[in-house]
Amino acid sequence: GDSVTQMEGPVTLSEEAFLTINCTYTATGYPSLFWYVQYPGEGLQLLLKATKADDKGSNKGFEATYRKETTSFHLEKGSVQVSDSAVYFCALSRGGSARQLTFGSGTQLTVLP
Amino acid sequence: SQTIHQWPATLVQPVGSPLSLECTVEGTSNPNLYWYRQAAGRGLQLLFYSVGIGQISSEVPQNLSASRPQDRQFILSSKKLLLSDSGFYLCAWAGGQAQPQHFGDGTRLSIL
Numbered sequence: 001g002d003s004v005t006q007m008e009g010p011v012t013l014s015e016e017a018f019l020t021i022n023c024t025y026t027a028t029g030y031p032s033l034f035w036y037v038q039y040p041g042e043g044l045q046l047l048l049k050a051t052k053a054d055d056k057g058s059n060k061g062f063e064a065t066y067r068k069e070t071t072s073f074h075l076e077k078g079s080v081q082v083s084d085s086a087v088y089f090c091a092l093s094r095g096g097s098a099r100q101l102t103f104g105s106g107t108q109l110t111v112l113p
Numbered sequence: 114s115q116t117i118h119q120w121p122a123t124l125v126q127p128v129g130s131p132l133s134l135e136c137t138v139e140g141t142s143n144p145n146l147y148w149y150r151q152a153a154g155r156g157l158q159l160l161f162y163s164v165g166i167g168q169i170s171s172e173v174p175q176n177l178s179a180s181r182p183q184d185r186q187f188i189l190s191s192k193k194l195l196l197s198d199s200g201f202y203l204c205a206w207a208g209g210q211a212q213p214q215h216f217g218d219g220t221r222l223s224i225l
Contacts, residue, residue: 034213043203043216099145099207105156
């Protein structure tokens with residue numbers, strides 16, 4: 001079945017450091033890929049998405065490129081801020097009528113001033 | 114624009130009591146609807162999803178149930194809560210193909 005494997009956390013960085021959170025997936029066909037962010041005590045917010053190979057999703061300085069050859073969708077940001085502290089989830093969807101999401105286990109990011 | 118509402122935001126219930134969590138979506142029609150549970154410090158577990166009124170698919174056997182009495186209303190219920198039902202419950206909706214799911218703010222449920 002489908003699965004998503006995320007870099008284990010927690011990840012602690014200093015402000016303005018470079019961020020990479022690795023995400024790889026296993027799925028048949030051509031899934032859509034997503035990154036969600038969850039701030040403390042809140043629900044999940046869509047951060048970015050990519051629906052086909054070589055697409056790059058970007059939002060709020062975060063980027064991720066859909067790499068079919070390596071089945072990866074790594075999240076990057078050039079300079080993190082304290083306000084980026086949150087849990088980040090990688091997810092995939094194979095579409096279909098149910099459009100279910102398969103989530104990774106989440107990566108806790110803490111950015112220190 | 115579309116919005117999703119969940120309530121209550123926080124709930125404390127004794128073991129063995131019933132449960133009803135409600136989720137409604139505005140600004141869209143015939144959405145897919147989902148209930149997830151997130152245990153403390155862990156990922157999301159899909160509990161139920163619905164592709165239409167009265168259509169419920171269960172992903173994990175448990176003492177919870179879901180109903181969709183109206184197009185944009187999704188209810189999570191239990192007749193008798195267990196300690197293991199504690200967690201953060203999230204409702205989500207999705208529109209067309211390849212569209213992402215959008216989440217509500219969640220309900221934090223504590224069982225005593």
